[in-house]
Amino acid sequence: MRVGDETMTVKEQTIFNSCGNVIKTSDKEIHIIGRIDEPLILILENVLSHEECDVLIDLAKNRLQRAKIGGKSHVESDIRTSSSMFFEENENECIKKVETRVSELMNIPVSHAEPLQILHYKPGEQYHPHFDYFTSGNVVNNRISTLIMYLSDVEEGGETYFPSLRLAVTPKKGSAVYFEYFYNDYRLNELTLHAGNPVVIGAKWVATQWMRRQSHRIT
Numbered sequence: 001m002r003v004g005d006e007t008m009t010v011k012e013q014t015i016f017n018s019c020g021n022v023i024k025t026s027d028k029e030i031h032i033i034g035r036i037d038e039p040l041i042l043i044l045e046n047v048l049s050h051e052e053c054d055v056l057i058d059l060a061k062n063r064l065q066r067a068k069i070g071g072k073s074h075v076e077s078d079i080r081t082s083s084s085m086f087f088e089e090n091e092n093e094c095i096k097k098v099e100t101r102v103s104e105l106m107n108i109p110v111s112h113a114e115p116l117q118i119l120h121y122k123p124g125e126q127y128h129p130h131f132d133y134f135t136s137g138n139v140v141n142n143r144i145s146t147l148i149m150y151l152s153d154v155e156e157g158g159e160t161y162f163p164s165l166r167l168a169v170t171p172k173k174g175s176a177v178y179f180e181y182f183y184n185d186y187r188l189n190e191l192t193l194h195a196g197n198p199v200v201i202g203a204k205w206v207a208t209q210w211m212r213r214q215s216h217r218i219t
């Protein structure tokens with residue numbers, strides 16, 4: 001292909017940095033078991049141990065709140081019907097360890113990390129298709145990448161679904177799906193539209209880490 005040829009495509013830079021199928025963070029070997037290249041979407045195994053999943057669920061259990069929209073309206077949102085909570089940064093040794101591992105895996109300093117979010121879906125609950133980046137107005141320090149870690153298996157339903165790519169990721173305890181939306185070509189970012197399909201049988205627990213373009217933490 002010639003330069004200037006309209007059909008010439010230049011592969012976009014990715015944030016995620018891996019060569020090979022195994023990623024070594026300072027305390028774990030994580031395996032890539034599935035991928036789409038553009039936009040980059042990775043299915044990762046062994047991100048969290050089963051014990052870590054259980055600890056995160058236990059710590060979150062009593063602090064969950066049904067999804068709300070609007071500060072004062074207290075109207076329950078139909079966009080997301082699950083319950084959620086956020087951990088404090090560095091809240092305890094387990095959170096600290098997970099935050100460090102996730103930041104190494106996502107190749108972004110921990111200071112760019114939002115607080116770790118826990119979501120709990122009961123049968124019938126779901127998260128309708130959405131973008132993780134903010135689309136309204138002039139966002140200064142937008143989100144650039146997401147890691148959704150599954151803290152439980154789900155007997156039926158509950159997949160993370162990318163409708164534009166027709167990709168469904170089945171929750172598996174300790175596994176995760178990674179995607180990024182930092183591309184110059186806006187159409188690639190838009191392909192990261194995703195949903196949490198309704199849980200049919202069982203309970204779904206996830207931990208979501210969103211990364212920002214710039215430092216986000218005050219400390």
Ligand SMILES: O=C(O)CCC(=O)C(=O)O
Binds near residue numbers: 119127161
């Ligand atoms: O529960 C899922 O599979 C999706 C969660 C999600 O999209 C999010 O936390 O932003």
Ligand SMILES: [Fe+2]
Binds near residue numbers: 130131132194
């Ligand atoms: Fe999302």
